[in-house]
Amino acid sequence: MCTLFSCTKVVAMVLNKSSINCLPEYPAPPDGQLSEDMLRDFREQGCLLLTGFVSERDCARLKSRAHELIEKFDPRSVKSVFSAMEQTQLGDRYFEESGGKIRFFFEKDAFDDNGQLRQSKEDSLNKIGHAMHDLDPVFDAFSRTAKLAAAVDSLGYSDPVILQSMYILKPPRIGGEVYCHQDSTFLYTEPETCTGFWFALEDATVDNGCMHFIPGAHTGPLKELHQRGSDGKMGFTTLDHTPWPAGATRPAEAKAGTLVIFDGRAPHMSGPNLSANSRHAYTLHVIDRSSHYPADNWLQRGPDLPLRGFD
Numbered sequence: 001m002c003t004l005f006s007c008t009k010v011v012a013m014v015l016n017k018s019s020i021n022c023l024p025e026y027p028a029p030p031d032g033q034l035s036e037d038m039l040r041d042f043r044e045q046g047c048l049l050l051t052g053f054v055s056e057r058d059c060a061r062l063k064s065r066a067h068e069l070i071e072k073f074d075p076r077s078v079k080s081v082f083s084a085m086e087q088t089q090l091g092d093r094y095f096e097e098s099g100g101k102i103r104f105f106f107e108k109d110a111f112d113d114n115g116q117l118r119q120s121k122e123d124s125l126n127k128i129g130h131a132m133h134d135l136d137p138v139f140d141a142f143s144r145t146a147k148l149a150a151a152v153d154s155l156g157y158s159d160p161v162i163l164q165s166m167y168i169l170k171p172p173r174i175g176g177e178v179y180c181h182q183d184s185t186f187l188y189t190e191p192e193t194c195t196g197f198w199f200a201l202e203d204a205t206v207d208n209g210c211m212h213f214i215p216g217a218h219t220g221p222l223k224e225l226h227q228r229g230s231d232g233k234m235g236f237t238t239l240d241h242t243p244w245p246a247g248a249t250r251p252a253e254a255k256a257g258t259l260v261i262f263d264g265r266a267p268h269m270s271g272p273n274l275s276a277n278s279r280h281a282y283t284l285h286v287i288d289r290s291s292h293y294p295a296d297n298w299l300q301r302g303p304d305l306p307l308r309g310f311d
């Protein structure tokens, strides 16, 4: 948890805000337009929490649609596992070709020794990805509100496009840990233009594996690149060997409906979910179309599904 010293400045900035988070947090602006104070905090801390950005009804609608998609998914058809810690998805074509698809990825502890699911199908999935925002009308509508477009515009994008979407389930008891990383490692552009937009659809707490950030560390270098090598295999290249400072992460507990905006270089992680409650969230990553998108990034789109902005 925060020390008094480390929290002092942030508490001063977020006066009148009631939260245990030592991260900048504001009530969401009704029109989505970020204020000067919000933008200053975002630039200084690398992340920004906006409570009540999404209504309870819209959170429920997205959860319901995800439930419908999961109901239609036959787990006997594919057993692709996503594990941030063990990188089990490396070399998995079902994963690597999901940039323009709606695909389903299990938790690493989803199956028992006989290959049977230990929990319900929904409580066995790590995530759905990575193009619901372009392929499903409910996700499309959620991803392209005027309010979100205004928030994105506030950040100074000239031609923002939504690169990927993920529905993250962080299921009870088996929700996997995610190591400290920067999203620009995986969604790299030149210059770097990646920003994450993470919507809590259920309350995210320390107990059920909320995100944690290292405030201010986005001003440091990008530490790794995830690229396809000349042999066609994905791998990591270390750019900076300096370890993350010990004990510097701060929890980003978020009530359902909160939007967390974070810089592509903002280091973040989440613990395992050992609780009895799921932690559903929806994430979008935005880049600027004017930046160069390398052909060796893992996520590629074919000409049949070009990237779209917020229109």
Ligand code: FE2
Residues within 6 Å of the ligand: 181, 182, 183, 268
């Ligand atoms: Fe991430």
